[in-house]
Amino acid sequence: ETLTNIPAEPLTGDALEAIKPASETSFILIINHDVDYLTEKKAIFEQEGYQVVAAATAEQGRTLFDNVQPSLVFIDQDLPGEDGFQVLRSLRLAAEKLNVPLIMVANTLTEENQIAAYEAGAFDILAKRISSKLLRTIAANRLAHKEATDREVLVDSLTGAYNRRHLEAVLEERGRLFASDGIPFTLALLDVDHFKPVNDQYGHHIGDEVLRELVRMLRQKFRAADEVFRYGGEEFAVVFPGLATEKARQFVEEVREAFAAKAFYARDGQAFQVTFSAGIKGTSAAHDYPALLLEKADKALYEAKRCGRNNVRV
Ligand code: GH3
Ligand code: MG
Ligand code: MG
Ligand code: MG
Numbered sequence: 001e002t003l004t005n006i007p008a009e010p011l012t013g014d015a016l017e018a019i020k021p022a023s024e025t026s027f028i029l030i031i032n033h034d035v036d037y038l039t040e041k042k043a044i045f046e047q048e049g050y051q052v053v054a055a056a057t058a059e060q061g062r063t064l065f066d067n068v069q070p071s072l073v074f075i076d077q078d079l080p081g082e083d084g085f086q087v088l089r090s091l092r093l094a095a096e097k098l099n100v101p102l103i104m105v106a107n108t109l110t111e112e113n114q115i116a117a118y119e120a121g122a123f124d125i126l127a128k129r130i131s132s133k134l135l136r137t138i139a140a141n142r143l144a145h146k147e148a149t150d151r152e153v154l155v156d157s158l159t160g161a162y163n164r165r166h167l168e169a170v171l172e173e174r175g176r177l178f179a180s181d182g183i184p185f186t187l188a189l190l191d192v193d194h195f196k197p198v199n200d201q202y203g204h205h206i207g208d209e210v211l212r213e214l215v216r217m218l219r220q221k222f223r224a225a226d227e228v229f230r231y232g233g234e235e236f237a238v239v240f241p242g243l244a245t246e247k248a249r250q251f252v253e254e255v256r257e258a259f260a261a262k263a264f265y266a267r268d269g270q271a272f273q274v275t276f277s278a279g280i281k282g283t284s285a286a287h288d289y290p291a292l293l294l295e296k297a298d299k300a301l302y303e304a305k306r307c308g309r310n311n312v313r314v
Contacts, residue, residue: 062087102122244282
């Protein structure tokens with residue numbers, strides 16, 4: 001028996017690109033040649049709101065791993081041809097890089113196969129016949145851990161904004177997707193004005209507080225879909241999916257005014273103010289390449305600086 005009749009449609013190419021960023025659904029990949037097992041587990045996980053993709057062989061499993069980028073993988077120890085240990089070893093590097101737990105499923109748990117599984121890179125090894133409840137709990141636990149550690153890698157620890165690495169990924173993936181659909185996608189680059197003197201006069205600690213406050217204000221002002229990134233030391237980026245340049249400019253103007261009006265306090269109680277400058281660029285046509293947005297927004301930012309700072313240029 002194989003799983004050819006199992007409706008586990010692997011999502012590929014455009015379809016996957018189109019649903020993944022928006023839905024944030026977790027994909028679970030099950031590599032197992034037992035049709036009954038697959039059908040039952042697929043139903044259990046789908047009930048929990050996960051998407052399930054199934055593979056009957058090592059080869060199919062690897063292909064799906066690459067195409068679907070699952071968040072969790074269950075690998076049966078006894079596959080036809082290449083066994084589960086070989087699959088573990090072949091997926092191990094990619095899985096570590098993507099922070100994807102690989103879990104081995106075995107008919108019986110002997111000390112020997114447990115050791116072999118862990119040595120081959122398994123995160124866990126489970127008996128095949130555990131209850132649905134336990135399986136669900138293990139999956140939820142592993143997915144929550146993955147989500148938390150994934151987030152950590154994307155976030156700047158000082159401000160809680162996303163980091164530059166994530167900005168690059170968002171521009172590449174989401175920006176390209178929006179551009180190809182002709183949906184506007186706008187990027188703002190912000191740089192705090194004369195920030196070095198702020199640090200020099202009031203100290204780094206207070207400088208840090210200024211950066212945190214700026215991120216708070218940006219977050220407060222923008223829509224849920226807009227994301228704030230720390231691009232560099234005192235430089236930030238905001239991505240506005242689906243928003244045209246002019247509207248984004250209005251938003252950034254409002255934050256610019258509010259931030260410039262905000263009083264910060266030195267240790268001796270003396271009040272001071274800080275401003276930022278911003279450059280904004282958006283894509284609106286299919287031929288626009290989102291990676292160029294950074295370069296273009298940076299030029300606009302440079303203009304804003306050149307024209308006296310505390311202003312926004314498009
Ligand atoms: P400009 O208006 O031209 O942008 O002037 P500037 O002083 O802001 O620019 P410059 O690039 O000369 O200085 C940036 C300063 O930002 C220098 C650096 O100490 C400070 N900075 C970078 N990262 C941090 C940080 O995490 N915390 C604090 N407190 N300061 C930082
Ligand atoms: Mg700077
Ligand atoms: Mg600078
Ligand atoms: Mg600056």
